[in-house]
Amino acid sequence: MDAESRLQELGILKEIAELLNKGKDTDEILSDVLAKLLHVTGLKTGWIFLIGPDGFYTLSAKKELPEALSRSNFAPMCSGDCWCIERYTDGRLDKATNIIECKRLEDAILNNLGDTGSLTHHATVPLRAGDEKFGLLNVGSPHKTHFDKEELALLESVALQIGSSLKRIKLAQQEQELALTAERNRLARDLHDSVNQLLFSVSLTAKGGAAMAESAEIKETFSYIQELAQEALNEMRALIWQLKPRGLENGIVSALRGYAQMLGLELEMRVKGIVNLPGKIEEGIWRIGQEAMANCKKHSGQDKIVIELAAVKNNVVLEIRDPGCGFHFDEKNEMPSLGLKSMKDRTEGLDGQFWIESTAGAGTRLIAIIPI
Numbered sequence: 001m002d003a004e005s006r007l008q009e010l011g012i013l014k015e016i017a018e019l020l021n022k023g024k025d026t027d028e029i030l031s032d033v034l035a036k037l038l039h040v041t042g043l044k045t046g047w048i049f050l051i052g053p054d055g056f057y058t059l060s061a062k063k064e065l066p067e068a069l070s071r072s073n074f075a076p077m078c079s080g081d082c083w084c085i086e087r088y089t090d091g092r093l094d095k096a097t098n099i100i101e102c103k104r105l106e107d108a109i110l111n112n113l114g115d116t117g118s119l120t121h122h123a124t125v126p127l128r129a130g131d132e133k134f135g136l137l138n139v140g141s142p143h144k145t146h147f148d149k150e151e152l153a154l155l156e157s158v159a160l161q162i163g164s165s166l167k168r169i170k171l172a173q174q175e176q177e178l179a180l181t182a183e184r185n186r187l188a189r190d191l192h193d194s195v196n197q198l199l200f201s202v203s204l205t206a207k208g209g210a211a212m213a214e215s216a217e218i219k220e221t222f223s224y225i226q227e228l229a230q231e232a233l234n235e236m237r238a239l240i241w242q243l244k245p246r247g248l249e250n251g252i253v254s255a256l257r258g259y260a261q262m263l264g265l266e267l268e269m270r271v272k273g274i275v276n277l278p279g280k281i282e283e284g285i286w287r288i289g290q291e292a293m294a295n296c297k298k299h300s301g302q303d304k305i306v307i308e309l310a311a312v313k314n315n316v317v318l319e320i321r322d323p324g325c326g327f328h329f330d331e332k333n334e335m336p337s338l339g340l341k342s343m344k345d346r347t348e349g350l351d352g353q354f355w356i357e358s359t360a361g362a363g364t365r366l367i368a369i370i371p372i
Helices: 001-019 027-040 068-078 083-089 103-110 149-193 195-212 216-243 254-262 279-300 340-348
Strands: 047-052 057-061 097-100 121-129 130-140 265-271 304-312 315-322 353-358 363-371
Touching: 001 027, 001 149, 001 195, 027 047, 027 057, 027 103, 027 130, 027 149, 047 121, 057 068, 057 254, 068 130, 083 103, 083 121, 083 130, 097 103, 103 265, 121 149, 149 195, 149 216, 216 254, 254 265, 254 279, 279 304, 279 315, 279 340, 279 363, 340 353, 340 363
Parallel strands: 265 304
Antiparallel strands: 047 057, 047 130, 097 121, 121 130, 304 315, 315 363, 353 363
16 A cells, blocks of 8 residues: 555545544444445445444444345335345454455345335455444445455555444443432431431321320311322332332332232233343333322322233343223323323433323323334
């Protein structure tokens, strides 16, 4: 490589490094980096798959995909197997490869699924940082069936930069989650040691006052104060549970059962096909279940609730039902309560789908489907 080409390559790597260090939103960063890479190399098309340890992949960035691959909201790119992902998953793909014929394009041509834009091949490069792998960078151009050594070396350098950035983002998210957990634990401890104890003292004092009072009117006032203090104490204990869930270390089922028992609900729990869930998803399900049970206790008029948790393909399905009074719900309108909106937001924050089925007098059914 001559000096001019080397300087050009260093310039490309510098521009991409600047993009990678700009933000924390993974999809946005990958999209910007892919656009920059295609622009400076003169390549036409590219896409990035992020791949989890279980082999489940998502299309996180794409530029100028032909009609055959972009139809139906990029459906051909979001499911099914292909050679680059198979080789990545089984460990055969560990460096920039020249060149992989695209099975997705071959299938599109075979089934007449649309114009491929004369794209038939692509180079593929694993995204990695040290021994940790994150996914694949794929690039190509119409009629291009070969990448030379310099092109592959550049792609591999860019892929290493992307992998390092993904590692940085992952570590930052883990640090943020640990800090948030620590703050929740501190707040739960402070509430227990201060407000919780004060409410307990108020309840005992009111009970003593009611026992000592001679006037019926004063007795009734003290009894009312005791009831209010006890209700506030119950609310505080529920809040502490939400901040610092006892039992989650023993799994989501144990935590949900414990919370139902604390609320005085009769919980029927059904689990199918679930072994281990990622921590973030487990906590999301825990929070959704908490909110649903609290709503049931406050509004349904029933003390029975059914929670079903099942693994279906690459998703976990959470279904919560109660036989209570229900309510009128039109899915075209906004969520009728902050609690329901919170459950929907938590589900969508995990890239899932959430919906409600409820009719006045006929109970309520909540469903959350979250990819794993």
